[in-house]
Amino acid sequence: MFSEEKKADVGEGASKFQEDGGDNMAWADMFYPDPSLPESVQRASMAVVESGMSSHYTLPVGLPELRRELAIHIREKDGITLDPCRNIIVTPGSDSGLLFAMMPFLEAGDEVLVPDPSYPNNYLNCKLLGAKAIHVPTYQEDNYQIRIEELEKRVSKKTKMVVLTHPNNPTTVVYRRKNLEKLAEFIVDNDLILVCDQAFEDHVFDDIEFVSPCTLPGMWERTVTVCSLSKGYGLSGYRIGYIYADDHIMDIYYGSAVNVVGAPCTVSTYGAIAALKDKSILPYYRDILDRRRRAAYEILGNLPGVNMNMNESGILSWLDISRLGTSQEVADYIAEHAKILVNQGTPYGKQGEGYIRIVTACFREEEEAVKRYRRIAEALLQLAKEKSIIT
Numbered sequence: 163m164f165s166e167e168k169k170a171d172v173g174e175g176a177s178k179f180q181e182d183g184g185d186n187m188a189w190a191d192m193f194y195p196d197p198s199l200p201e202s203v204q205r206a207s208m209a210v211v212e213s214g215m216s217s218h219y220t221l222p223v224g225l226p227e228l229r230r231e232l233a234i235h236i237r238e239k240d241g242i243t244l245d246p247c248r249n250i251i252v253t254p255g256s257d258s259g260l261l262f263a264m265m266p267f268l269e270a271g272d273e274v275l276v277p278d279p280s281y282p283n284n285y286l287n288c289k290l291l292g293a294k295a296i297h298v299p300t301y302q303e304d305n306y307q308i309r310i311e312e313l314e315k316r317v318s319k320k321t322k323m324v325v326l327t328h329p330n331n332p333t334t335v336v337y338r339r340k341n342l343e344k345l346a347e348f349i350v351d352n353d354l355i356l357v358c359d360q361a362f363e364d365h366v367f368d369d370i371e372f373v374s375p376c377t378l379p380g381m382w383e384r385t386v387t388v389c390s391l392s393k394g395y396g397l398s399g400y401r402i403g404y405i406y407a408d409d410h411i412m413d414i415y416y417g418s419a420v421n422v423v424g425a426p427c428t429v430s431t432y433g434a435i436a437a438l439k440d441k442s443i444l445p446y447y448r449d450i451l452d453r454r455r456r457a458a459y460e461i462l463g464n465l466p467g468v469n470m471n472m473n474e475s476g477i478l479s480w481l482d483i484s485r486l487g488t489s490q491e492v493a494d495y496i497a498e499h500a501k502i503l504v505n506q507g508t509p510y511g512k513q514g515e516g517y518i519r520i521v522t523a524c525f526r527e528e529e530e531a532v533k534r535y536r537r538i539a540e541a542l543l544q545l546a547k548e549k550s551i552i553t
Contacts, residue, residue, distance in 0.1 A: 192396035196526035206436035222420040224252025231438040248409040256390035256403035278511030306335040329475035332519040362476035364394025400430040458522040466546040477523030484516030500541040
Protein backbone atom coordinates (compact mmCIF):
# COMPACT_ATOMS: atom_id res chain seq x y z
CA MET A 163 0.00 0.00 0.00
CA PHE A 164 2.89 2.35 0.73
CA SER A 165 5.02 1.44 -2.27
CA GLU A 166 5.44 3.97 -5.04
CA GLU A 167 2.61 3.81 -7.54
CA LYS A 168 1.91 5.90 -10.61
CA LYS A 169 -1.74 6.19 -11.61
CA ALA A 170 -3.11 7.84 -14.72
CA ASP A 171 -5.46 10.36 -13.15
CA VAL A 172 -4.13 13.38 -11.28
CA GLY A 173 -5.25 15.03 -8.04
CA GLU A 174 -3.74 17.97 -6.20
CA GLY A 175 -1.51 18.85 -9.13
CA ALA A 176 -4.52 19.18 -11.41
CA SER A 177 -6.27 21.52 -8.99
CA LYS A 178 -3.22 23.77 -8.81
CA PHE A 179 -2.85 23.66 -12.59
CA GLN A 180 -6.46 24.80 -13.04
CA GLU A 181 -6.14 27.50 -10.39
CA ASP A 182 -3.25 28.87 -12.44
CA GLY A 183 -5.45 29.09 -15.55
CA GLY A 184 -4.87 25.70 -17.15
CA ASP A 185 -7.48 23.20 -18.36
CA ASN A 186 -7.84 19.57 -17.34
CA MET A 187 -8.61 17.03 -20.07
CA ALA A 188 -7.16 14.11 -18.11
CA TRP A 189 -10.16 13.06 -16.00
CA ALA A 190 -12.67 10.69 -17.61
CA ASP A 191 -15.58 12.84 -16.51
CA MET A 192 -18.05 13.89 -19.21
CA PHE A 193 -18.41 17.68 -19.62
CA TYR A 194 -15.97 18.40 -16.74
CA PRO A 195 -15.68 21.06 -15.31
CA ASP A 196 -19.02 22.49 -16.48
CA PRO A 197 -22.46 21.96 -14.87
CA SER A 198 -24.30 19.26 -16.81
CA LEU A 199 -26.92 17.57 -14.61
CA PRO A 200 -29.98 16.35 -16.58
CA GLU A 201 -33.17 18.03 -15.42
CA SER A 202 -34.86 14.74 -14.54
CA VAL A 203 -31.95 13.76 -12.30
CA GLN A 204 -31.83 17.19 -10.68
CA ARG A 205 -35.55 17.10 -9.84
CA ALA A 206 -35.34 13.62 -8.30
CA SER A 207 -32.23 14.54 -6.29
CA MET A 208 -33.80 17.70 -4.93
CA ALA A 209 -37.04 15.90 -4.08
CA VAL A 210 -35.32 13.37 -1.83
CA VAL A 211 -33.36 16.16 -0.09
CA GLU A 212 -36.51 18.22 0.46
CA SER A 213 -38.34 15.17 1.84
CA GLY A 214 -35.67 14.73 4.51
CA MET A 215 -35.08 11.10 3.53
CA SER A 216 -31.60 11.83 2.20
CA SER A 217 -30.14 11.60 5.70
CA HIS A 218 -30.84 7.86 5.89
CA TYR A 219 -29.12 4.76 4.57
CA THR A 220 -30.25 2.83 1.54
CA LEU A 221 -29.77 -0.96 1.57
CA PRO A 222 -26.12 -2.12 1.44
CA VAL A 223 -26.85 -3.85 -1.88
CA GLY A 224 -28.86 -0.94 -3.30
CA LEU A 225 -32.56 -0.06 -3.17
CA PRO A 226 -34.86 -2.61 -4.88
CA GLU A 227 -36.26 0.09 -7.18
CA LEU A 228 -32.79 0.97 -8.45
CA ARG A 229 -31.91 -2.68 -9.00
CA ARG A 230 -35.18 -3.15 -10.92
CA GLU A 231 -34.35 -0.22 -13.20
CA LEU A 232 -30.83 -1.59 -13.71
CA ALA A 233 -32.28 -4.97 -14.67
CA ILE A 234 -34.46 -3.25 -17.29
CA HIS A 235 -31.42 -1.33 -18.59
CA ILE A 236 -29.35 -4.52 -18.88
CA ARG A 237 -32.19 -6.39 -20.62
CA GLU A 238 -32.67 -3.59 -23.15
CA LYS A 239 -28.93 -3.39 -23.79
CA ASP A 240 -27.88 -7.04 -23.82
CA GLY A 241 -31.04 -9.13 -23.82
CA ILE A 242 -30.15 -10.62 -20.42
CA THR A 243 -33.00 -11.25 -17.99
CA LEU A 244 -31.78 -10.79 -14.41
CA ASP A 245 -33.48 -11.15 -11.04
CA PRO A 246 -32.93 -7.76 -9.36
CA CYS A 247 -32.94 -9.49 -5.96
CA ARG A 248 -30.46 -12.21 -6.92
CA ASN A 249 -28.12 -10.99 -9.65
CA ILE A 250 -27.38 -7.28 -9.08
CA ILE A 251 -25.59 -5.29 -6.40
CA VAL A 252 -25.12 -1.50 -6.39
CA THR A 253 -21.70 -0.09 -5.47
CA PRO A 254 -20.43 3.45 -4.77
CA GLY A 255 -18.92 3.80 -8.25
CA SER A 256 -17.28 1.24 -10.51
CA ASP A 257 -13.77 1.74 -9.07
CA SER A 258 -14.79 0.25 -5.73
CA GLY A 259 -17.02 -2.18 -7.61
CA LEU A 260 -14.05 -3.45 -9.63
CA LEU A 261 -11.93 -4.09 -6.54
CA PHE A 262 -14.90 -5.68 -4.77
CA ALA A 263 -15.55 -7.91 -7.80
CA MET A 264 -11.99 -9.24 -7.74
CA MET A 265 -11.70 -9.77 -3.97
CA PRO A 266 -13.39 -13.16 -3.47
CA PHE A 267 -11.28 -14.93 -6.08
CA LEU A 268 -7.72 -13.79 -5.37
CA GLU A 269 -5.18 -14.48 -2.68
CA ALA A 270 -1.44 -14.09 -2.27
CA GLY A 271 0.54 -15.64 -5.12
CA ASP A 272 -2.30 -15.80 -7.65
CA GLU A 273 -1.86 -14.42 -11.15
CA VAL A 274 -4.26 -12.36 -13.24
CA LEU A 275 -4.05 -11.93 -17.02
CA VAL A 276 -4.69 -8.30 -18.04
CA PRO A 277 -4.66 -7.14 -21.68
CA ASP A 278 -2.27 -4.21 -22.09
CA PRO A 279 -2.94 -1.27 -22.53
CA SER A 280 -5.73 -1.20 -19.98
CA TYR A 281 -7.18 0.76 -17.08
CA PRO A 282 -4.46 1.25 -14.41
CA ASN A 283 -6.65 -0.11 -11.59
CA ASN A 284 -6.74 -3.48 -13.33
CA TYR A 285 -3.06 -3.85 -12.48
CA LEU A 286 -3.06 -2.07 -9.12
CA ASN A 287 -6.04 -4.01 -7.72
CA CYS A 288 -4.15 -7.26 -8.22
CA LYS A 289 -1.28 -5.92 -6.16
CA LEU A 290 -3.61 -4.65 -3.43
CA LEU A 291 -5.07 -8.17 -3.15
CA GLY A 292 -1.67 -9.87 -3.02
CA ALA A 293 -1.86 -11.22 -6.56
CA LYS A 294 0.28 -10.44 -9.61
CA ALA A 295 -0.97 -8.78 -12.79
CA ILE A 296 0.45 -10.42 -15.89
CA HIS A 297 0.53 -7.94 -18.77
CA VAL A 298 -0.75 -9.44 -22.03
CA PRO A 299 0.25 -7.17 -24.92
CA THR A 300 -2.25 -6.06 -27.54
CA TYR A 301 -1.20 -4.22 -30.65
CA GLN A 302 -2.39 -1.23 -32.64
CA GLU A 303 -1.96 -3.16 -35.89
CA ASP A 304 -4.63 -5.62 -34.63
CA ASN A 305 -6.89 -2.76 -33.53
CA TYR A 306 -5.97 -3.93 -30.03
CA GLN A 307 -7.97 -7.15 -30.32
CA ILE A 308 -6.69 -9.91 -28.02
CA ARG A 309 -4.24 -12.42 -29.45
CA ILE A 310 -5.14 -15.69 -27.80
CA GLU A 311 -1.59 -16.97 -28.32
CA GLU A 312 -0.35 -14.14 -26.09
CA LEU A 313 -2.68 -15.37 -23.34
CA GLU A 314 -1.57 -18.97 -23.86
CA LYS A 315 2.10 -17.97 -23.47
CA ARG A 316 1.37 -16.52 -20.03
CA VAL A 317 -1.22 -18.80 -18.43
CA SER A 318 0.11 -20.93 -15.58
CA LYS A 319 -1.07 -23.02 -12.64
CA LYS A 320 -1.19 -19.79 -10.64
CA THR A 321 -3.58 -18.06 -13.07
CA LYS A 322 -7.01 -17.48 -11.55
CA MET A 323 -8.58 -14.66 -13.54
CA VAL A 324 -8.71 -12.49 -16.63
CA VAL A 325 -9.60 -8.81 -16.13
CA LEU A 326 -10.98 -7.10 -19.21
CA THR A 327 -11.98 -3.46 -19.74
CA HIS A 328 -14.56 -3.59 -22.56
CA PRO A 329 -14.86 -1.19 -24.32
CA ASN A 330 -11.23 -0.58 -23.60
CA ASN A 331 -9.87 2.34 -21.64
CA PRO A 332 -7.66 3.97 -22.97
CA THR A 333 -7.80 2.74 -26.59
CA THR A 334 -11.66 2.96 -26.81
CA VAL A 335 -11.61 -0.28 -28.82
CA VAL A 336 -14.64 -2.58 -28.68
CA TYR A 337 -13.69 -6.25 -28.68
CA ARG A 338 -15.37 -8.05 -31.56
CA ARG A 339 -17.62 -11.09 -31.14
CA LYS A 340 -15.16 -13.55 -32.71
CA ASN A 341 -12.36 -12.27 -30.50
CA LEU A 342 -14.51 -12.60 -27.39
CA GLU A 343 -15.63 -16.09 -28.40
CA LYS A 344 -11.99 -17.17 -28.57
CA LEU A 345 -11.35 -15.51 -25.21
CA ALA A 346 -14.36 -17.35 -23.73
CA GLU A 347 -13.03 -20.69 -24.97
CA PHE A 348 -9.65 -19.92 -23.41
CA ILE A 349 -11.26 -19.00 -20.08
CA VAL A 350 -13.46 -22.11 -19.98
CA ASP A 351 -10.61 -24.43 -21.03
CA ASN A 352 -8.37 -23.05 -18.27
CA ASP A 353 -11.13 -22.88 -15.63
CA LEU A 354 -10.71 -19.15 -15.02
CA ILE A 355 -12.93 -16.30 -13.84
CA LEU A 356 -13.52 -13.24 -16.01
CA VAL A 357 -14.04 -9.84 -14.39
CA CYS A 358 -15.29 -7.54 -17.15
CA ASP A 359 -15.31 -3.77 -16.57
CA GLN A 360 -17.96 -2.31 -18.90
CA ALA A 361 -17.94 1.26 -17.62
CA PHE A 362 -17.85 2.68 -21.18
CA GLU A 363 -20.47 0.38 -22.71
CA ASP A 364 -23.29 2.93 -23.11
CA HIS A 365 -21.82 4.75 -26.13
CA VAL A 366 -20.52 2.57 -28.96
CA PHE A 367 -20.26 4.13 -32.43
CA ASP A 368 -20.30 3.16 -36.11
CA ASP A 369 -22.83 0.35 -35.57
CA ILE A 370 -20.13 -1.82 -33.99
CA GLU A 371 -21.77 -4.74 -32.21
CA PHE A 372 -21.24 -4.68 -28.46
CA VAL A 373 -21.18 -8.15 -26.88
CA SER A 374 -21.19 -8.68 -23.13
CA PRO A 375 -18.90 -11.66 -22.53
CA CYS A 376 -21.28 -13.12 -19.92
CA THR A 377 -23.75 -13.88 -22.75
CA LEU A 378 -21.35 -16.26 -24.52
CA PRO A 379 -21.54 -20.07 -24.09
CA GLY A 380 -20.14 -21.25 -20.75
CA MET A 381 -19.46 -17.73 -19.49
CA TRP A 382 -22.46 -16.74 -17.37
CA GLU A 383 -21.40 -18.83 -14.38
CA ARG A 384 -17.78 -17.60 -14.54
CA THR A 385 -18.18 -13.88 -15.38
CA VAL A 386 -18.56 -10.91 -13.05
CA THR A 387 -19.62 -7.76 -14.93
CA VAL A 388 -18.86 -4.32 -13.48
CA CYS A 389 -20.73 -1.27 -14.81
CA SER A 390 -21.25 2.41 -14.07
CA LEU A 391 -23.55 5.38 -14.62
CA SER A 392 -20.53 7.73 -14.68
CA LYS A 393 -19.43 7.51 -18.30
CA GLY A 394 -22.66 6.95 -20.21
CA TYR A 395 -24.94 9.21 -18.16
CA GLY A 396 -22.33 11.80 -17.19
CA LEU A 397 -22.94 11.19 -13.47
CA SER A 398 -19.37 10.68 -12.25
CA GLY A 399 -20.00 12.67 -9.07
CA TYR A 400 -23.00 10.54 -8.15
CA ARG A 401 -20.75 7.50 -7.57
CA ILE A 402 -23.19 4.82 -8.66
CA GLY A 403 -21.80 1.60 -10.10
CA TYR A 404 -23.16 -1.91 -10.16
CA ILE A 405 -22.12 -5.52 -10.49
CA TYR A 406 -24.11 -8.38 -11.96
CA ALA A 407 -23.34 -12.09 -11.95
CA ASP A 408 -24.69 -15.59 -11.43
CA ASP A 409 -26.56 -15.87 -8.11
CA HIS A 410 -24.02 -18.34 -6.65
CA ILE A 411 -21.31 -15.70 -7.07
CA MET A 412 -23.63 -12.89 -6.03
CA ASP A 413 -24.36 -14.60 -2.71
CA ILE A 414 -20.73 -13.97 -1.75
CA TYR A 415 -20.99 -10.28 -2.61
CA TYR A 416 -24.29 -9.90 -0.77
CA GLY A 417 -22.77 -11.48 2.31
CA SER A 418 -19.90 -9.00 2.47
CA ALA A 419 -21.48 -5.84 1.00
CA VAL A 420 -22.03 -4.05 4.30
CA ASN A 421 -18.43 -4.74 5.35
CA VAL A 422 -16.74 -3.64 2.14
CA VAL A 423 -18.79 -1.23 0.02
CA GLY A 424 -21.49 -0.09 2.44
CA ALA A 425 -24.70 1.56 1.27
CA PRO A 426 -24.67 3.77 -1.85
CA CYS A 427 -25.52 7.45 -1.37
CA THR A 428 -29.27 8.02 -0.93
CA VAL A 429 -29.46 11.20 -3.03
CA SER A 430 -27.43 9.51 -5.78
CA THR A 431 -29.68 6.46 -5.67
CA TYR A 432 -32.82 8.44 -6.47
CA GLY A 433 -30.96 10.46 -9.09
CA ALA A 434 -29.81 7.22 -10.71
CA ILE A 435 -33.37 5.85 -10.78
CA ALA A 436 -34.50 9.01 -12.56
CA ALA A 437 -31.63 8.80 -15.05
CA LEU A 438 -32.42 5.20 -15.96
CA LYS A 439 -36.10 6.01 -16.43
CA ASP A 440 -35.31 9.02 -18.64
CA LYS A 441 -34.84 7.39 -22.05
CA SER A 442 -33.81 10.67 -23.69
CA ILE A 443 -30.44 11.00 -21.93
CA LEU A 444 -28.34 8.35 -23.67
CA PRO A 445 -29.37 9.15 -27.28
CA TYR A 446 -28.87 12.87 -26.65
CA TYR A 447 -25.39 12.34 -25.20
CA ARG A 448 -24.46 9.86 -27.91
CA ASP A 449 -25.05 12.48 -30.60
CA ILE A 450 -22.86 14.96 -28.73
CA LEU A 451 -20.07 12.44 -28.21
CA ASP A 452 -20.21 11.35 -31.84
CA ARG A 453 -19.64 14.95 -32.93
CA ARG A 454 -16.83 15.35 -30.39
CA ARG A 455 -14.90 12.31 -31.56
CA ARG A 456 -15.19 13.41 -35.18
CA ALA A 457 -14.01 16.92 -34.38
CA ALA A 458 -11.08 15.60 -32.33
CA TYR A 459 -10.05 13.27 -35.15
CA GLU A 460 -10.34 16.01 -37.77
CA ILE A 461 -8.16 18.40 -35.75
CA LEU A 462 -5.64 15.99 -34.21
CA GLY A 463 -5.64 12.88 -36.38
CA ASN A 464 -3.53 14.12 -39.29
CA LEU A 465 -0.92 16.15 -37.46
CA PRO A 466 2.74 15.49 -38.33
CA GLY A 467 4.14 12.90 -35.93
CA VAL A 468 0.70 11.81 -34.69
CA ASN A 469 -1.07 8.53 -35.45
CA MET A 470 -4.65 8.36 -34.23
CA ASN A 471 -7.77 6.27 -34.89
CA MET A 472 -11.20 7.77 -34.38
CA ASN A 473 -12.51 6.39 -31.09
CA GLU A 474 -14.95 3.49 -31.23
CA SER A 475 -16.65 4.20 -27.91
CA GLY A 476 -17.01 6.54 -24.99
CA ILE A 477 -15.37 9.86 -24.24
CA LEU A 478 -11.65 9.38 -24.93
CA SER A 479 -9.07 9.67 -27.70
CA TRP A 480 -5.81 7.68 -27.77
CA LEU A 481 -2.91 9.21 -29.73
CA ASP A 482 0.35 7.63 -30.83
CA ILE A 483 2.86 10.45 -30.40
CA SER A 484 6.01 8.27 -30.33
CA ARG A 485 7.66 10.21 -33.18
CA LEU A 486 7.38 13.38 -31.09
CA GLY A 487 8.87 12.02 -27.87
CA THR A 488 8.04 9.93 -24.83
CA SER A 489 4.61 10.03 -23.25
CA GLN A 490 5.90 12.22 -20.44
CA GLU A 491 7.77 14.58 -22.76
CA VAL A 492 4.73 15.17 -24.97
CA ALA A 493 2.27 15.46 -22.09
CA ASP A 494 4.59 17.95 -20.37
CA TYR A 495 4.96 19.92 -23.61
CA ILE A 496 1.18 20.16 -24.01
CA ALA A 497 0.83 21.27 -20.39
CA GLU A 498 3.44 23.99 -20.86
CA HIS A 499 2.52 25.25 -24.33
CA ALA A 500 -1.23 24.56 -24.58
CA LYS A 501 -1.96 24.88 -20.85
CA ILE A 502 -3.92 21.62 -20.95
CA LEU A 503 -3.43 18.47 -18.89
CA VAL A 504 -3.64 15.16 -20.77
CA ASN A 505 -2.77 11.65 -19.62
CA GLN A 506 0.59 10.03 -20.24
CA GLY A 507 0.16 6.59 -21.76
CA THR A 508 2.54 4.74 -19.44
CA PRO A 509 0.18 4.16 -16.48
CA TYR A 510 -2.05 2.19 -18.85
CA GLY A 511 0.55 -0.51 -19.25
CA LYS A 512 3.81 -1.39 -20.92
CA GLN A 513 2.21 -0.82 -24.33
CA GLY A 514 1.28 2.73 -23.36
CA GLU A 515 4.71 4.31 -23.85
CA GLY A 516 4.63 6.68 -26.80
CA TYR A 517 0.91 7.45 -26.37
CA ILE A 518 -1.24 10.06 -24.69
CA ARG A 519 -4.92 9.93 -23.67
CA ILE A 520 -7.21 12.94 -24.07
CA VAL A 521 -10.71 13.14 -22.58
CA THR A 522 -12.32 14.75 -25.60
CA ALA A 523 -15.74 14.96 -23.89
CA CYS A 524 -14.61 17.65 -21.45
CA PHE A 525 -16.55 20.95 -21.44
CA ARG A 526 -20.31 21.20 -21.91
CA GLU A 527 -20.27 23.46 -24.97
CA GLU A 528 -18.89 21.95 -28.13
CA GLU A 529 -17.09 25.11 -29.24
CA GLU A 530 -15.22 25.21 -25.92
CA ALA A 531 -14.02 21.65 -26.43
CA VAL A 532 -12.96 22.39 -30.00
CA LYS A 533 -10.93 25.41 -28.81
CA ARG A 534 -8.92 23.05 -26.59
CA TYR A 535 -8.40 20.51 -29.40
CA ARG A 536 -6.96 23.34 -31.48
CA ARG A 537 -4.66 24.45 -28.66
CA ILE A 538 -3.34 20.90 -28.35
CA ALA A 539 -2.90 20.73 -32.13
CA GLU A 540 -0.93 23.99 -32.17
CA ALA A 541 1.37 22.68 -29.45
CA LEU A 542 1.93 19.36 -31.24
CA LEU A 543 2.58 21.17 -34.52
CA GLN A 544 5.20 23.33 -32.81
CA LEU A 545 6.79 20.22 -31.26
CA ALA A 546 6.91 18.56 -34.69
CA LYS A 547 8.82 21.58 -35.98
CA GLU A 548 11.25 21.42 -33.06
CA LYS A 549 11.79 17.71 -33.79
CA SER A 550 12.39 18.53 -37.49
CA ILE A 551 9.49 16.29 -38.51
CA ILE A 552 8.36 19.28 -40.52
CA THR A 553 10.22 22.43 -41.49
